[in-house]
Each structure stands twice: as C-alpha cells, then as structure tokens.
Amino acid sequence: MISSDFIIYFSAMMLAGVPAVFIGFILISRKQAMLIDVISHSSLLGVVLAFLIVKKFSSLAFFIGALLASISSSLFIDIMEKKAKIKKEQATAVVFTGFLALGLFLLSTYSKNVDLDLSCVLFGELLFLPLEESFSFFNINVPQSLVRLGLSSFLVSFFLFIFWRPLFSHSFDSDFSQSTGVYKPYINILFIFLSSYFVISLIKIMGVILPLGLFITPILFGLNFFKNFQKIYLSAILFLALSSVVALPLANKFQVNIGAFLVLTQSTLFLISYSLKKTFAKYSLEPM
Amino acid sequence: MIVSISIFIAIISISLCAAVGFFSNLRNETLESEMLAHSLFPGFCAAFILNTYTQSPLFIVLGSFFSALLALYLKNFLSEKERALKEASLPFILATFYSAGVALLSIINRNADGKQKGLSNILIGQANALDQSDLLFALFSWVVALIFFAINRRQLLSFSFDRSFFTTNFKKKESFYVFYYFVITLSLLVAARSVGFLLASSLFILPAASAEQLSKNYKKRFLICLLVAAIMGGAGILLSYYVKEAAAGPSLSIIGLICFFIFLSFFTKKSWLYQLFSKIFWKYKIQSEDALRKAFLLNEKEKKTQFQLHEIISTQESKSSQLLSSFHLKLKKYIHQNKDQSYSLSEKGAAHAEDMTYRHRSLELFFVEKLKIDPNEVHELAHQLEHYFSPQECKKLIQEIGFDENDPHGSKIPSYTLLNKKGVPGYL
Numbered sequence: 001m002i003s004s005d006f007i008i009y010f011s012a013m014m015l016a017g018v019p020a021v022f023i024g025f026i027l028i029s030r031k032q033a034m035l036i037d038v039i040s041h042s043s044l045l046g047v048v049l050a051f052l053i054v055k056k057f058s059s060l061a062f063f064i065g066a067l068l069a070s071i072s073s074s075l076f077i078d079i080m081e082k083k084a085k086i087k088k089e090q091a092t093a094v095v096f097t098g099f100l101a102l103g104l105f106l107l108s109t110y111s112k113n114v115d116l117d118l119s120c121v122l123f124g125e126l127l128f129l130p131l132e133e134s135f136s137f138f139n140i141n142v143p144q145s146l147v148r149l150g151l152s153s154f155l156v157s158f159f160l161f162i163f164w165r166p167l168f169s170h171s172f173d174s175d176f177s178q179s180t181g182v183y184k185p186y187i188n189i190l191f192i193f194l195s196s197y198f199v200i201s202l203i204k205i206m207g208v209i210l211p212l213g214l215f216i217t218p219i220l221f222g223l224n225f226f227k228n229f230q231k232i233y234l235s236a237i238l239f240l241a242l243s244s245v246v247a248l249p250l251a252n253k254f255q256v257n258i259g260a261f262l263v264l265t266q267s268t269l270f271l272i273s274y275s276l277k278k279t280f281a282k283y284s285l286e287p288m
Numbered sequence: 289m290i291v292s293i294s295i296f297i298a299i300i301s302i303s304l305c306a307a308v309g310f311f312s313n314l315r316n317e318t319l320e321s322e323m324l325a326h327s328l329f330p331g332f333c334a335a336f337i338l339n340t341y342t343q344s345p346l347f348i349v350l351g352s353f354f355s356a357l358l359a360l361y362l363k364n365f366l367s368e369k370e371r372a373l374k375e376a377s378l379p380f381i382l383a384t385f386y387s388a389g390v391a392l393l394s395i396i397n398r399n400a401d402g403k404q405k406g407l408s409n410i411l412i413g414q415a416n417a418l419d420q421s422d423l424l425f426a427l428f429s430w431v432v433a434l435i436f437f438a439i440n441r442r443q444l445l446s447f448s449f450d451r452s453f454f455t456t457n458f459k460k461k462e463s464f465y466v467f468y469y470f471v472i473t474l475s476l477l478v479a480a481r482s483v484g485f486l487l488a489s490s491l492f493i494l495p496a497a498s499a500e501q502l503s504k505n506y507k508k509r510f511l512i513c514l515l516v517a518a519i520m521g522g523a524g525i526l527l528s529y530y531v532k533e534a535a536a537g538p539s540l541s542i543i544g545l546i547c548f549f550i551f552l553s554f555f556t557k558k559s560w561l562y563q564l565f566s567k568i569f570w571k572y573k574i575q576s577e578d579a580l581r582k583a584f585l586l587n588e589k590e591k592k593t594q595f596q597l598h599e600i601i602s603t604q605e606s607k608s609s610q611l612l613s614s615f616h617l618k619l620k621k622y623i624h625q626n627k628d629q630s631y632s633l634s635e636k637g638a639a640h641a642e643d644m645t646y647r648h649r650s651l652e653l654f655f656v657e658k659l660k661i662d663p664n665e666v667h668e669l670a671h672q673l674e675h676y677f678s679p680q681e682c683k684k685l686i687q688e689i690g691f692d693e694n695d696p697h698g699s700k701i702p703s704y705t706l707l708n709k710k711g712v713p714g715y716l
Contacts, residue, residue, distance in 0.1 A: 033376040034319065084552060084560050090497050093318045094548060097490035101541030104487070108535035212383035216376055223373075257394045260387035267384035274366070 008146060009248050009258065010241075015149050016202055016214055017240040019156040021233060023195045024215035028223070029171040034092055035074060035192075036215050039199045040208045041096040042073035045103035052110055063200060070196040073099050075189075145205055152201040156194050163187055168229070206259050213263030214240070221270050224277055243269055291529055297418040299521035301426045301478045302491055302540065304433060306517035308475045309492025310510055313500065314448035319378060321492035323363070324356050324469075325476055325485055326382045329389030331355025332480075333396060341399070345425065353473045359385055360469060414482070414536065422481050429474040436471050440464055483537030494544030495520065501551040501559075520544045574675050575613040577644050578602065580622060583633055584641035588699075594630040642702045647674040649695035649702075650682040656696040657689050663696040679704065 027033050043066035050065025051057075073095050080091040160167070166187050169177040177183035202211045221239045222232035247265035251258045312320050335351025336343060359381050366381075367374040437444065443464050446454040458464070479488035499512040524540030531539070553561040582600040586592045597614050605613070617623050622637030633641060651670040655661045661669070683704050695701055 028376045031375040033379045037379055037382065085558065086497075086552075087316065087318075089316065089318045090313070090493070090500075093322065093489065093493045094497055094545070097322075097487060097493055097541060098545040098548075101487055101490060101538045101545060103538075105534060105538035105542055108538065109531055109533055210387075212379055213387065216379055216383065220373065220376055220380060255394075255398065256391040257387075260390035260394070263383050263387035264391060267380070267387075270380075271362075 004141070005252075006248055008143060010244050012146055012149060012205065013214075013244045013262070014237075014241060015146070015153045016206070017218070017237060019153055019160060019198055020202075020211070020214045021218050021236045021240065022157075022160050023198065024219045025222075025229075025232065025236075026167055026171045026191070027195070028216065028219055033216055035195065036199060036212055038073055038077070038092060038096040039070040039196050040203060040211060042099035042103075043067075043070050043196075043200055043203060045069045045099045045106070048103050048106045048110075052106065059204075066200045066203070067193075067196055069099065070200065071192055074192050074196070149201065149205060152198065156198045159190070159194055163190065167191060210259035210263060213259075213266050217263070217266040217270050221273060224270075224274055239266075239269070291525065294418055295522050295525045297423045297426065298482060298525050298536075298540070299518050300423065300430065301418070301482050302495075302521045303514050303517040304426060304430050305475045305479045305488075305491035306495035306513050307510070308433065308472055310496045310499070310513045311444060311448045312472075312492065313496035314506070315451075318493055318497070319489075321472070321476070322489035323359065323378050323382050324472060325480070325488040326389075327356055327359035327385035328352040328473065328476055328480070329355075329485055330385055330392055331358075333389055333392035337392065337396060341396070349474065349477065352477060353470055355385065356469055356473050356476075357466075417536075418482060422478075425481070426478050429471075429478050432474055433471045436467050440467065444468070483540055487537050487541050490541040490544060491517075491520075494541065494548055498544070498548040498551045501548070502555055516544065516547050519547060570675075571609075572613055572616045575602070575605070575609070576616050576620070576622065577640075577675055579613065579617060580633070580637060580641040581644045581648065583623075583637070584645050587633075594626060594628075594632050596630060643679055644674060646702045646704060647677055647679060647682045649699060650686050651677065652695045652697070653689060653701070654685040658685075666696060 024033075024036075027035055046065035046067065046069025047062045048065075049069070050061040053065075054061040077088070077091045077095050080086050080095070081088050086094075166177065166183045170183040170187070174183070199211050199215075202214070206214070218236035218240045219232070222236040226232045226235060243266045244262065246269075247262045248258065250265070251261035254261070309321055312318065331351040331354055332348055334355070335347040338351070339347040363377050363381055366377040443454065443458050446457065447464070447468075455461070475492075476488055479491045483491060495513045495516040498516050499509045502512050503509045520540050520543045524543040525536060527543065528534045528536040528539040553559050556562070579600040579602075583595060586595055586599065601610050601613055603610070617637075620636075621634055622640060623631045624634050625631055648670050651673055652663075652666045655666040655669060656663050686701075686704075693701065
C-alpha cells in the first residue's frame, strides 16, 4: 500500500532530482565535483551573518545570506587560483574550511540565546515534511515546502534549459566553445548562482549531505553505462526514482534518518552496478 | 594555569596533525584528509555500538582505522580506470561514509539512553577542555608517528615527492600504506578530540598551506609548519578564552586561516599585495618625477620659480590620481607652499628635478649618437625610460659617448650630481 507520506517524500526527491542531476553532470564533466560540498559548507557563514544583521529569524534573510556566502566562496576559490597562483585543490580546501570555521565561531559567540540547532542544519528535516501546513489541490494536501521546492526546481530547470547549449559545449570542450563565442564568461557566474541557489533551497529540507548524494551519485551511475547525454540523464533520473522507492519504506521501517539512508542506498546500488560492470566488462564487444 | 595547560596540550595535538598533513600537502592531495575525516565517522559510531555503548579508546581506534581503510580501498577501486570517477570519487565517498555515520548516530540516539553524552562533542570538539587522557593519547600518537618516520623515512619522502620512483624502488608497499594510514587515523582522532570531525581537516590543511607560501626547501617548510601549528594552538586557545562563549575548535582554525592569508599577502614577492603595492608605487613615482621635470622646465624656459599645481601635474589623469600625486609631492617634501598660495621647489625637489633632467637628456643624447635614432623620435622614448635608469648608469652612457654639453635638441645637460639617501646632493 502506498501511503501519502511516501508520495510526498518521493515527489520531493524527484522535484529536487531533475535539475540536480543536470547540474551534477556539468560539475563532474568540468571536474568541479567538490563545488557542492563547498557551497553547503560555506552557507553556514551566510546564515549566521544574516542572523547577526537582521537579529531575528527570517527565512528570506537566511536564504539571501547563504546565497551570497556560497557564491562568494566559489568566486574566492577562482580568484585565489588565478591571481594568487595557488593550486585549485589547496584553494578549495582552505576556503571551505575557513568559511566553516568562521561560521561556527560566530555561531558559538553570538547566538547563545538562540536555538539554531546544528543537527537540523546537518541532517535536514525531510521527516517533518508531511507535518507542515499544506495547501490542498483537488483533495490532495501539498506541504508548503514542497510547493516552494517545486517552484525553485522549475526556475532552475528553466534557466538551465535556456543556457543548455553554452553550458553543455563548455563542459566538453572549453577552448572550442570560447573561441566560437558560444560560451561567455557571465554564463559561468550564472551557473554558480543557479547551483548555489538550488543547493541552498535544498539544504533546509534535506540537510547538508543529501544534496551531495543527489547531485553526484545518479550521474556516476549514468556515466557508468552510457556515453550519450540523453541516455545518461534519463538513466540517472530512473536510478534516483528506483533508489527512492527502495530506500524510503526501509528507512521508515528501521527508523533511521531518511536523507542519510537514501544516500547509503544510492551508493550501495551504484557500487553493485559498478562492480557488475567491471566483472562483465571483459565480455564486451566494444574494441578497447 | 589551566589555560597554559590546555594550550600545551593543544599545541602537542595540533603539531602532530600539522606534521602529518604536511606530507599529504607535498603529494598535492590536500583534500584527502577531508575525505578521511568524514570516513572515520561511521567507524567511530560502529565501534561505539559494538562495544555495547561505551567509549573505549582501543575499539574507537580500530573501528576508525578500518573504516578509513575501507574508504581508501573504495577510492582506489573507483578511480582505477574511469577518468570521470577520479574527480567525483572524493565527494561520493565523503557523502556515503558521512551518511552511514549519520544513520548509525540516529540508531545510537534511539538505543543508548543517555550513554552517548560525550559523543556529540566529537562533531565540534572541545579544544579548551582537553585533559590528561587527551594528552596521553596525543603523546602516544606522536610516538607512533615518530617510529613510523624513523623506520620509513626514505619511503615517506619518495612517496611524497616522486610516486613513480617510489613504486619502482621500494618493496613492501602494502605494509607501508597500512602503517601510514594508521598514523593518519590516529592524528585525525586527536584532531577530532580537539576541533571535531567537521573541522579536523583544517588542522591538516592550513599549517602546510601557509608554510608552502614561505619556502621551497622542505625542511624549512616543515619547521614553519610546526611553528604555525604552535601559533594556532596558543593564539586560538587565548582567542576562545578572551572572546565570550567562543568555541575553541573554530578559533584554532580561524588563527590558522589568518596565518595563511598573512603569509600569502605579505611574505612573498609573487603575493598579490606586493604586486598591488609595487604597481601603485611605480605609478606615483613616475607621476611625481614627471611633475618635477615639468617644474624644472618651467624654471629653465620661462624663469618661473613659482607655479600652481595644475601647471606641473598632468591633467590627463583622473582627479583622484592628481590629488594623490600632489599629496605625494608634498609628503616627500619636494615642493613647498609659499605665502601667496603658489608652490615652489624645495632644495631636495630641485636636486631631484635636475637629476631627472640629467637622465632624460643623457638618454636622448645616447640614442641619437650611438644608436642613430632620429632626433624627432627620441623624446618619447627617453620620457618613458628615464624612470627606470639610475643616474650612475646614465653617467656611464655619457662616458661612452665622450661629450656632454647639449642634448640633440640643443638644451644644456645639467651637471651630474650624486644624490645621497635623503635625496639631497651628496657633495654640494
């Protein structure tokens, strides 16, 4: 029997997955897979700074603060790499540990009387999604967060669809796309903006780690089997759906954190598929 | 007293992490420690559960070590052939192990009924409340690390500097790897006690990264790395002590971050701050020297010793730039203001202006006489180059030519005077 909670969780996963898989594909082919980690680590600083400025709880201020902090962290990495000639990996490591340390420092110093629960940020509140206030469409109750998630997912997908060609060509052959004028520098900033926006809109619902699993594992599964982009994308979405169908009832049964269990299921499924492919690879007809 | 003891313990713990992180920085695998720090988390929780919800150091070390080894094997398994996987394997493993840890933590929270009390410290750490057991654990880890270094010194160095040399020249690699990652695990656990799993990697990354800015010699770099670790320990604990309610772990990392940016900005010639300042310095040096030469020409041609600022400073520059260069001229005491609001050159300014003219005209003479350049073209060339030649060099050019009365345009070349450090003629 399919419960209504299951439908809500499942639709949240799918709504988040549609743009996330695309962003993950571009990040992996640009070798920037750590960017999601950087964004989610540095958003804490933005939230704390926004709280210090506004002095009350306001989702909008937190959102804007987190967005600004994560965009500035990824731009900071770029500047350190290009101007100060520091290796990319080192710049990434320094920037995101630094942002996280600053955020935690300010959090512990100034917000003593405030209930900013760290575990809420780390693990997300996906579990409480069905308990929120809800709108009703045609006798179906839809939680507010889900509607918001749907809107931001639609927006991000729309912009990604418009800038599909330059992003796609740049991730395969950056020199060619720049020399033909398909790709322009502002598109990079737009892409960073979109991915930060989407990760941050996910963090409230899914915590810090689940986005990493959403953005990267399905695409790895797709890349494992196909070379055509459409096939990779479709198989990644199917993989996401399959893993949610497997994970959500099990997480409910064992009563563990839903997001964490989803990532674990995805990783297990991916590893099984990867090792199966490795074992059967020698029987392939494709010339090496 | 309590503060000095906790500073002592923190310095011992952090310097171990810095020393271990130094070698992974040499291998350009800075983010490895971040991955390992996250991958210890499930092993830690699993050891806690297996040991019937009590914390024992042996179980925790073994559990963390096995989960770190599992993460490393997984990483090698994934990044063996596939190019795309090589980059993405790191965040993949990070997410997988961290979520396994979170899942185990939710089981612990359900079943441990209060026994997990100290466990939540492991996420943020408690660097200002380290006690004797932490000191003993850190010292034990130091001893293990030193034994490892004593046995495998050559292997470690070649592993860090030249992987292909390492793979071709040494046997028993597997035991080396196991021992090496055991040391890393121990130091990560030490870091987790003091700053927590969330920031553990910063203790590995920041000292090594700041030391890399200062020196290329690896022995010097290693010492600087330890020094930065000591600064982090001392200043970080003091910061958390004097700022109200500040957590100690993040304060340590913040001090490390400040060290990194100071080293990056001030101590190297390729640093952005040095380049910025040298750019500004040259811009105002050139502008003020041009202004001085204009003042000299006014004096020479129109016999004007008093002038307004807009007569000597180029009006093609922006307003702020004009203001800054006039300020620069006043600051260096090249010009001084008269009673009727006009300006005139000081003794120092006059000497400098004469010197500039000497350089300009001798260069013009050299270009025409020796290099046979058309006299109509040499003015622009000399105007640009006069700032980069010293008067001594110009004197050598004059000696090469042999005579020095007039420049190609018929103006008299001023006599050569050696300026001393204060900018005043040395023997006048």
